[in-house]
Amino acid sequence: xxxxxxxxxxxxxxxxxxxxxxxxxxxxxxxxxxxxxxxxxxxxxxxxxxxxxxxxxxxxxxxxxxxxxxxxxxxxxxxxxxxxxxxxxxxxxxxxxxxxxxxxxxxxxxxx
Amino acid sequence: xxxxxxxxxxxxxxxxxxxxxxxxxxxxxxxxxxxxxxxxxxxxxxxxxxxxxxxxxxxxxxxxxxxxxxxxxxxxxxxxxxxxxxxxxxxxxxxxxxxxxxxxxxxxxxxxxxx
Numbered sequence: 451x452x453x454x455x456x457x458x459x460x461x462x463x464x465x466x467x468x469x470x471x472x473x474x475x476x477x478x479x480x481x482x483x484x485x486x487x488x489x490x491x492x493x494x495x496x497x498x499x500x501x502x503x504x505x506x507x508x509x510x511x512x513x514x515x516x517x518x519x520x521x522x523x524x525x526x527x528x529x530x531x532x533x534x535x536x537x538x539x540x541x542x543x544x545x546x547x548x549x550x551x552x553x554x555x556x557x558x559x560x561x562x
Numbered sequence: 563x564x565x566x567x568x569x570x571x572x573x574x575x576x577x578x579x580x581x582x583x584x585x586x587x588x589x590x591x592x593x594x595x596x597x598x599x600x601x602x603x604x605x606x607x608x609x610x611x612x613x614x615x616x617x618x619x620x621x622x623x624x625x626x627x628x629x630x631x632x633x634x635x636x637x638x639x640x641x642x643x644x645x646x647x648x649x650x651x652x653x654x655x656x657x658x659x660x661x662x663x664x665x666x667x668x669x670x671x672x673x674x675x676x677x
Binding site: 482484486491492493494495496499501539541543547548549550551552553554555 | 566568593595597603604605606607610612617618620653655657664665666667668669670671
């Protein structure tokens with residue numbers, strides 16, 4: 451079951467630069483997408499989300515872009531800070547159910 | 563800020579034993595979930611619970627698993643006869659006041675180790 455994919459297991463970025471995390475999905479019935487951040491030994495922390503009726507949602511340093519035709523979404527973090535270093539999970543939800551389908555995560559390291 | 567709490571943080575058990583994992587969702591949330599993450603794998607949905615009954619479950623959630631909301635604040639996951647492959651992090655989550663909630667808020671997890 452690979453309905454949500456994060457093809458980059460890791461990403462390193464200099465402090466102050468932009469971090470771009472990518473996510474692809476295969477199920478066209480997904481209508482809501484979320485990004486979670488996870489530190490070791492903690493649960494996923496909700497960051498930002500986007501409905502399929504939008505193509506962009508912004509919250510402070512975090513912006514999520516959705517390209518429905520390409521079934522692709524991305525999370526931009528600007529400027530990146532060392533405290534952003536964590537594993538980032540993309541998740542998707544269909545209109546018919548409540549369960550979230552998660553990607554495998556991308557480990558972001560922000561270098562001071 | 564309200565948060566989901568889970569106990570215990572780590573549970574070690576022998577294969578074949580029963581375990582109960584406990585969660586206190588965010589108060590006034592209406593939807594409750596269990597997910598698990600086997601080491602090195604993705605977070606997987608197990609079950610969702612609404613209005614005192616299961617609303618959805620995955621194929622992982624077989625007859626060995628059950629959920630309960632015994633007292634209006636706790637939400638529990640019981641595994642009747644644990645197997646080695648049940649070893650994982652188990653996350654509880656809650657959401658919503660309305661049916662259109664979407665954001666699920668997760669607890670810190672319980673690490674279950676089956677020996």
